[in-house]
Amino acid sequence: MAENGLGWREKVLNLESMNPCIKKVEYAVRGPIVTRAVQLEKELKEGAKKPFTEVIRANIGDAHAMGQKPITFLRQVCALCMYPELLNDPNFPKDAKEKACKLLEACGGHSIGAYSASPGIDCIRRHIADFIERRDGGIPSNPDNIFLSTGASDGIVTILKLLVSGEGRSCTGVAIPIPQYPLYSAALAELNAVQINYYLDEENCWALNVEELRRAVGEARRHCRPRALCIINPGNPTGQVQSRKCIEDVIHFAWEEQLFLLADEVYQDNIYAKGSQFHSFKKVLFEMGPKYSGTVELASFYSISKGFMGECGFRGGYMEVINMDPGVQQQLSKLVSVRLCPPVTGQIVLDAVVNRPEPGDPSYPQFKQEKQAVLDALAEKARLTEETLNRAPGFRCNPVQGAMYAFPRIQLPPRAVEAAKAQGKAPDMFFCLQLLEETGICVVPGSGFGQKEGTFHFRMTILPPLEKLKILLQKLTQFHAKFLREYS
Amino acid sequence: MAENGLGWREKVLNLESMNPCIKKVEYAVRGPIVTRAVQLEKELKEGAKKPFTEVIRANIGDAHAMGQKPITFLRQVCALCMYPELLNDPNFPKDAKEKACKLLEACGGHSIGAYSASPGIDCIRRHIADFIERRDGGIPSNPDNIFLSTGASDGIVTILKLLVSGEGRSCTGVAIPIPQYPLYSAALAELNAVQINYYLDEENCWALNVEELRRAVGEARRHCRPRALCIINPGNPTGQVQSRKCIEDVIHFAWEEQLFLLADEVYQDNIYAKGSQFHSFKKVLFEMGPKYSGTVELASFYSISKGFMGECGFRGGYMEVINMDPGVQQQLSKLVSVRLCPPVTGQIVLDAVVNRPEPGDPSYPQFKQEKQAVLDALAEKARLTEETLNRAPGFRCNPVQGAMYAFPRIQLPPRAVEAAKAQGKAPDMFFCLQLLEETGICVVPGSGFGQKEGTFHFRMTILPPLEKLKILLQKLTQFHAKFLREYS
Numbered sequence: 014m015a016e017n018g019l020g021w022r023e024k025v026l027n028l029e030s031m032n033p034c035i036k037k038v039e040y041a042v043r044g045p046i047v048t049r050a051v052q053l054e055k056e057l058k059e060g061a062k063k064p065f066t067e068v069i070r071a072n073i074g075d076a077h078a079m080g081q082k083p084i085t086f087l088r089q090v091c092a093l094c095m096y097p098e099l100l101n102d103p104n105f106p107k108d109a110k111e112k113a114c115k116l117l118e119a120c121g122g123h124s125i126g127a128y129s130a131s132p133g134i135d136c137i138r139r140h141i142a143d144f145i146e147r148r149d150g151g152i153p154s155n156p157d158n159i160f161l162s163t164g165a166s167d168g169i170v171t172i173l174k175l176l177v178s179g180e181g182r183s184c185t186g187v188a189i190p191i192p193q194y195p196l197y198s199a200a201l202a203e204l205n206a207v208q209i210n211y212y213l214d215e216e217n218c219w220a221l222n223v224e225e226l227r228r229a230v231g232e233a234r235r236h237c238r239p240r241a242l243c244i245i246n247p248g249n250p251t252g253q254v255q256s257r258k259c260i261e262d263v264i265h266f267a268w269e270e271q272l273f274l275l276a277d278e279v280y281q282d283n284i285y286a287k288g289s290q291f292h293s294f295k296k297v298l299f300e301m302g303p304k305y306s307g308t309v310e311l312a313s314f315y316s317i318s319k320g321f322m323g324e325c326g327f328r329g330g331y332m333e334v335i336n337m338d339p340g341v342q343q344q345l346s347k348l349v350s351v352r353l354c355p356p357v358t359g360q361i362v363l364d365a366v367v368n369r370p371e372p373g374d375p376s377y378p379q380f381k382q383e384k385q386a387v388l389d390a391l392a393e394k395a396r397l398t399e400e401t402l403n404r405a406p407g408f409r410c411n412p413v414q415g416a417m418y419a420f421p422r423i424q425l426p427p428r429a430v431e432a433a434k435a436q437g438k439a440p441d442m443f444f445c446l447q448l449l450e451e452t453g454i455c456v457v458p459g460s461g462f463g464q465k466e467g468t469f470h471f472r473m474t475i476l477p478p479l480e481k482l483k484i485l486l487q488k489l490t491q492f493h494a495k496f497l498r499e500y501s
Numbered sequence: 502m503a504e505n506g507l508g509w510r511e512k513v514l515n516l517e518s519m520n521p522c523i524k525k526v527e528y529a530v531r532g533p534i535v536t537r538a539v540q541l542e543k544e545l546k547e548g549a550k551k552p553f554t555e556v557i558r559a560n561i562g563d564a565h566a567m568g569q570k571p572i573t574f575l576r577q578v579c580a581l582c583m584y585p586e587l588l589n590d591p592n593f594p595k596d597a598k599e600k601a602c603k604l605l606e607a608c609g610g611h612s613i614g615a616y617s618a619s620p621g622i623d624c625i626r627r628h629i630a631d632f633i634e635r636r637d638g639g640i641p642s643n644p645d646n647i648f649l650s651t652g653a654s655d656g657i658v659t660i661l662k663l664l665v666s667g668e669g670r671s672c673t674g675v676a677i678p679i680p681q682y683p684l685y686s687a688a689l690a691e692l693n694a695v696q697i698n699y700y701l702d703e704e705n706c707w708a709l710n711v712e713e714l715r716r717a718v719g720e721a722r723r724h725c726r727p728r729a730l731c732i733i734n735p736g737n738p739t740g741q742v743q744s745r746k747c748i749e750d751v752i753h754f755a756w757e758e759q760l761f762l763l764a765d766e767v768y769q770d771n772i773y774a775k776g777s778q779f780h781s782f783k784k785v786l787f788e789m790g791p792k793y794s795g796t797v798e799l800a801s802f803y804s805i806s807k808g809f810m811g812e813c814g815f816r817g818g819y820m821e822v823i824n825m826d827p828g829v830q831q832q833l834s835k836l837v838s839v840r841l842c843p844p845v846t847g848q849i850v851l852d853a854v855v856n857r858p859e860p861g862d863p864s865y866p867q868f869k870q871e872k873q874a875v876l877d878a879l880a881e882k883a884r885l886t887e888e889t890l891n892r893a894p895g896f897r898c899n900p901v902q903g904a905m906y907a908f909p910r911i912q913l914p915p916r917a918v919e920a921a922k923a924q925g926k927a928p929d930m931f932f933c934l935q936l937l938e939e940t941g942i943c944v945v946p947g948s949g950f951g952q953k954e955g956t957f958h959f960r961m962t963i964l965p966p967l968e969k970l971k972i973l974l975q976k977l978t979q980f981h982a983k984f985l986r987e988y989s
Contacts, residue, residue: 022796024826025728025761031829032665035836043619043838051618075616078609088584095846096580102590121566126812128563130539131531163651163816166840174691178520199839203662240513273513308510324614326845328651338512341519348523350531351687352654356844357814358583 037202041195041461042073046445050455065453069485071473072455074249074417076323076387079476084322084383086376090116090365091358094125106375112368116361125357131350133161133331134357137364141331144367149296154333160345161331161355161363165279165316168332170200172275172312175345176241177204186237188230188272190221192420192462192470194249207237212465215422218411219251223262230270242272244294247280247415250462250472252395254289254414260297268309276313279330282320285392286414295335311335317363319417321387329359391417394475394482401483405490407497418472420459423493425469429500441469444496452488525690529683529949530561534933538943553941557973559961560943562737562905564811567964569875572810574868578604578853579846582613594863600856604849613845619838621649621819622845625852629819632855636769637784642821648833649819649843649851653767653804656820657731658688660763660800663833664729665692674725676718676760678709680908680950680958682737695725700953703910706899707739711750718758730760732782735768735903738950738960740883742777742902748785756797764801767818770808773880774902783823799823805851807905809875817847879905882963882970889971893978895985906960908947911981913957917988929957932984940976 028036047070054068070078077083086109093099093113100110119136121127132138138161142154162168177185186207189197201208211229213219221244230239244263246255255263267274276294284291295313299306312334318325334342370376395413402410402421410421425433425440433443441458449455459470477485516524535558542556558566565571574597581587581601588598607624609615620626626649630642650656665673674695677685689696699717701707709732718727732751734743743751755762764782772779783801787794800822806813822830858864883901890898890909898909913921913928921931929946937943947958965973 023759024824024829025759025798026664026829027826028828028832030666030728031663031832035663035832038836038839040835040839043841044835073616075609076614077612078615080610083612083614092580092584092587095583096576098592099580099587104586120814121563122568124565124571125814126564126571126810127566128561128806128813163844164841175519175523176514178518196839203836203839240518271513310513318616322614325616326608326613326842328842328844336512338515340516341512341514344516344519344523347528347532348526348691351526351528351684351691353531353652354814354816356651356816356847358846359844 034203034205038199039195039202039461040199041457044457044461046442046449046455046457047072049446050449053449053453063453064451068449068453068455069477069481070455071477071485072457074319074474074476075325076417076476077325079474080478081323081387081476082383083324084380084387086370086380087322087324087362087365089376091361094361095358097123108370108374108376112365116364120357125361127357129354129357129360131352131354132346133159133355134360134364137161137360140364140368141333145295145333149293149299152296152299158334158337159331160334160349161329161360163330163355163359164318164328165277165314165330165332166196167328167355168312168314168330169196169275169277171345171348172332173200173204173206173241174348175341176273177206179238182236182238184237185241186233186239187241187243188226188233188239189243190245190248192250192459192464193243194245194277195461197243198463207233209233209237209239210463213248213251213253215411215465215468218414219248219253219420221255221259221263223259223266226263226266230272239270240273241275242267243275243277245277246294247283247291249277249280249416250418250420252411252413252416252418252420254284254286254291257292257297260292260294261301264294264298264301264305264309268305274309274311276311278313279316279319280416281315282388283391283417284415285395286412289414291415295333298335308336310337312337317359317366320366321384322362322366323387324362327359327362328356329363331363390479391475394479397479397482398473398475398486401486401490405493407493408490413475417474417476419475420462420470420472423469423471424497426497426500429496432500441471444469445471447496448489448492452492454485454489522691522693526687527683527690527949528687529945532945532949534930534937534943534945535560537934538937541937541941551941552939556937556941556943557965557969558943559965559973560945562807562962562964563813564905564964565813567962568966569811569964570871571812572868572871574858574864575810575812575850575853577864579849582849583846585611596858596862596864600853604852608845613849615845617842617845617848619840619842620834621647621843622848622852625649625848628852628856629821633783633821637781637787640784640787646822646825647819648822648837649817649848651818651843651847652806652816653765653802653818653820654684655816655843656800656802656818657684657763657765659833659836660820661688661692661694661729662836663829664761665694667726670724670726672725673729674721674727675729675731676714676721676727677731678733678736680738680947680952681731682733682765683949685731686951695721697721697725697727698951701736701739701741703899703953703956706902707736707741707908709743709747709751711747711754714751714754718760727758728761729763730755731763731765733765734782735771735779737765737768737904738906738908740899740901740904740906740908742772742774742779745780745785748780748782749789752782752786752789752793752797756793762797762799764799766801767804767807768904769803770876771879771905772903773883774900777902779903783821786823796824798825800825805847805854808854809872810850810854811875812850815847815850816844817851819851878967879963882967885967885970886961886963886974889974889978893981895981896978901963905962905964907963908950908958908960911957911959912985914985914988917984920988929959932957933959935984936977936980940980942973942977
């Protein structure tokens with residue numbers, strides 16, 4: 014209600030009248046815990062006394078914010094495209110200049126300020142297809158099936174939009190893992206689709222169990238029409254890397270149950286555990302033979318925000334669609350044209366990632382060294398996080414085989430659960446908020462990702478610099494020990 | 502249907518099963534005419550003989566693609582942020598370096614590769630608020646009401662999303678001008694809201710007539726719930742610049758009818774006609790006194806793709822919301838957080854636009870000169886287009902007072918209309934396709950924007966370089982004369 018000098022007047026757009034689907038949307042990764050973290054940072058800046066001197070944001074996979082340095086080559090190519098006068102600067106390497114020139118030639122008016130074609134710049138789509146072919150041992154990739162996007166989220170939401178239809182019992186159901194990355198639940202809430210939960214097996218390193226998938230989809234068939242299955246591999250928040258066998262089982266299941274597959278493979282470069290290996294859904298699909306490769310509909314997603322790049326701010330990514338109905342693919346092309354084009358700088362960085370320096374190129378040694386350093390550091394931090402947490406009483410942490418997160422299970426005493434409920438808070442939110450207030454460590458409660466009833470977790474990134482991560486882990490385990498004492 | 506070696510199998514996602522709202526979406530600016538233009542370019546490249554040597558894309562407001570050069574200062578600031586080693590380069594001016602340093606300080610880990618806050622980088626929101634205050638003669642602007650976006654389209658769709666609710670007679674209706682920019686119809690189709698058409702007055706320079714608005718909204722009340730009113734000023738595709746009086750009338754109408762106002766003001770820097778002046782809806786709203794300024798809900802949109810910048814590829818923009826219900830504004834904040842953040846390079850360019858060089862700054866003279874040169878050239882081309890078309894028989898073109906387009910009315914003989922219908926095409930699409938095939942000129946049929954039954958138009962941009970625009974206009978008028986002869 015607003016006063017207008019002539020009495021009260023109701024808002025046109027208010028909480029009662031607004032889109033009810035938007036109200037249902039939740040996104041824990043930037044939810045209330047982060048709002049409080051931002052407040053705390055402000056209070057610290059204004060001189061408030063706290064039991065800590067800085068807030069450590071381990072809530073979101075934001076590598077550069079945690080101090081990871083950009084890969085020089087990516088920034089060089091993009092800076093050259095941004096300000097082509099630099100093509101005369103002898104400090105820039107020749108291969109970066111050559112790539113920038115080719116990219117500028119592909120831009121309208123030779124400027125990255127022009128709109129690109131809506132699915133992305135043609136030659137970048139070709140470079141991506143080549144990249145996928147190399148990754149998948151020569152299985153062909155068609156540039157027409159590549160759509161660049163504004164980060165992977167944009168691609169995922171676009172495919173879900175196409176899939177959603179019907180109401181009541183014929184409403185589209187989409188199966189997602191629990192725990193999940195909350196983009197999925199948020200998009201399904203916004204689109205008013207049915208979320209079908211399949212639980213990952215915490216006792217088995219968060220593996221996907223096809224029997225559980227069958228249970229979830231089978232039960233869902235009673236009240237909706239399951240039409241899509243989302244997979245996150247490597248897992249977010251779980252850090253699990255799926256075995257080839259598991260992927261085969263999932264593909265067979267999708268074939269059997271007639272489900273469109275969405276493979277969120279944005280962490281495909283982030284594999285740390287010995288014995289773990291990334292298998293793309295597309296490669297496994299094609300290796301399973303024409304019964305599957307000729308029928309199972311698949312969209313796979315990639316992002317420059319993750320991997321060794323961590324260039325989140327650019328909002329760059331792509332999806333590859335396989336076996337999509339040609340008419341639907343035309344509809345997809347039309348749909349993405351309404352938004353004109355993905356950010357061109359994100360496209361440029363993506364090109365530099367997939368069309369990277371090769372041995373013999375001037376930029377190769379530095380590129381290789383920087384890339385390896387990032388991945389080695391992440392592997393070390395993945396190991397350290399798992400080991401430290403498992404040494405502490407009250408934590409149980411599966412191996413961080415890949416991705417950028419640990420999702421440890423935490424013991425919360427019944428008295429803490431009661432205290433949380435008295436405050437109307439989820440018990441793990443209650444824990445995380447206290448952790449934040451007392452230590453400045455910002456992690457996201459497991460309830461924001463989903464977890465089995467009665468279990469409690471949080472997601473933390475393994476991204477802080479090693480020395481800071483050590484301190485974080487120490488503070489965290491100390492705080493938890495104190496918390497256990499206090500509520501037992 | 503797909504063959505799998507074991508017979509046919511229906512696609513999970515096909516034209517029957519897909520989201521029916523997406524099927525209804527149309528976006529003429531990148532529709533079939535552009536698909537054909539791209540094909541023709543390919544054929545030309547492959548050596549095909551055509552009656553022309555190049556396709557001139559006058560279909561979309563893409564200044565750089567038409568040869569407009571980037572404003573140096575914008576690119577310098579962004580290149581410095583992209584590759585901070587350049588801060589040591591003596592060829593970059595001091596003020597650009599200072600701005601880049603401040604922006605980098607505001608980025609997580611001092612990198613534009615970090616996610617920003619979801620509504621945009623804090624200091625950029627403050628700079629935008631200052632910019633709006635200066636524009637509006639001191640009327641206060643609150644940075645908390647500024648949300649950066651991925652181009653203006655993203656902001657518009659976000660607000661529409663909040664507004665949509667209900668079904669049948671209580672379904673949200675949104676009034677849009679006809680002719681309109683087809684983002685609006687596309688977004689309303691996707692969101693399954695009711696599009697309410699109010700016709701602009703072609704006989705009166707495409708002015709908005711409040712009586713017509715009243716008719717449209719009044720009639721719509723019988724079958725939906727009108728809740729929002731979209732205004733495009735300066736007009737796209739009409740080029741009309743609204744008078745202060747007209748804006749006052751619209752605001753009064755919105756107050757009276759309880760409508761949320763969406764003011765698409767992305768062409769606010771593009772004013773060419775003598776006597777025309779840009780008045781922001783916000784300024785007029787506040788000057789109308791507290792009865793209005795304390796109640797009427799307004800969102801205004803801005804973009805770096807238009808104006809003198811033309812930086813379309815960066816996908817940068819902002820919206821300012823006024824009088825939004827605080828609870829709804831929280832929901833808006835939550836909604837934008839799901840997409841993490843707008844592209845940071847677009848935010849950086851936007852900052853350089855609103856926080857531009859001032860007299861005395863090293864970059865000021867060049868910035869001022871480049872900006873003025875772009876705007877002067879556009880004014881000259883606006884005049885030339887209008888005059889040339891009005892001299893040719895069979896065209897009638899209102900003055901291009903602002904924006905980047907002419908939307909002339911064209912005479913199509915009854916025999917042409919019949920021939921078009923026989924081919925199942927809209928008559929103006931039939932004309933535009935022939936124009937493209939014979940001259941290589943790509944313009945968009947009026948039917949893609951909406952027009953009064955029985956009238957025919959097309960939209961063309963005034964962006965080609967002057968000499969090319971002259972040739973385009975000559976070819977266009979000659980083609981039309983021939984077309985008239987052929988079908989009369």
